Amino acid sequence: MAHRKIGGAALAVGMLFAAWLLSVMPAAPLLAEQQEARYEEQYRAETDPVRQAKILAKLGPIEVNAAGAESKSDQDEQALSRLQHLRDEVQRTAQALADTGVDASRHASGFKELQIGLRQTVRRLDDLIFALPLDSRPPFEAVRSDLAASENSLIAALFPPSPKKKGKKEQAN
Numbered sequence: 700m701a702h703r704k705i706g707g708a709a710l711a712v713g714m715l716f717a718a719w720l721l722s723v724m725p726a727a728p729l730l731a732e733q734q735e736a737r738y739e740e741q742y743r744a745e746t747d748p749v750r751q752a753k754i755l756a757k758l759g760p761i762e763v764n765a766a767g768a769e770s771k772s773d774q775d776e777q778a779l780s781r782l783q784h785l786r787d788e789v790q791r792t793a794q795a796l797a798d799t800g801v802d803a804s805r806h807a808s809g810f811k812e813l814q815i816g817l818r819q820t821v822r823r824l825d826d827l828i829f830a831l832p833l834d835s836r837p838p839f840e841a842v843r844s845d846l847a848a849s850e851n852s853l854i855a856a857l858f859p860p861s862p863k864k865k866g867k868k869e870q871a872n
Contacts, residue, residue: 735761748795749809755792759785763823770827775835780843793849802807803856810857817850
């Protein structure tokens with residue numbers, strides 16, 4: 700008998716959780732939009748490239764999710780425009796980081812966060828591209844390629860070849 704009471708209590712808790720989850724789910728897209736707007740505002744107001752990079756690292760995956768939602772509702776042009784804007788901001792911020800003259804391998808702040816954010820962004824973009832019809836993919840793939848190139852340049856800055864390896868390569872040539 701005690702076992703049934705525990706089972707009934709667990710069922711009641713499970714039903715309450717399910718009801719709560721259903722009440723919260725419609726708010727999730729609204730929260731994502733608010734978060735996106737907050738990051739966009741912070742990014743525009745920020746002048747330090749390191750802090751901009753950290754904000755952009757958080758914003759990238761959110762932008763791809765929003766582009767995916769737009770694409771699902773047959774707004775591919777709007778989704779592509781959103782991703783192109785993201786690409787332009789990533790390139791501008793990566794260049795601003797490089798222009799600081801900081802050795803990223805010693806002082807990785809900003810470089811590391813942007814690279815990790817780009818890795819997540821590119822993975823989500825891969826999923827979005829895979830869901831698109833074949834004839835719609837090329838412009839999205841071009842944006843993905845540009846974002847991957849930016850990520851690769853950040854990796855190269857964070858992990859430059861060691862002097863020993865560099866010398867061996869020069870001797871081999």
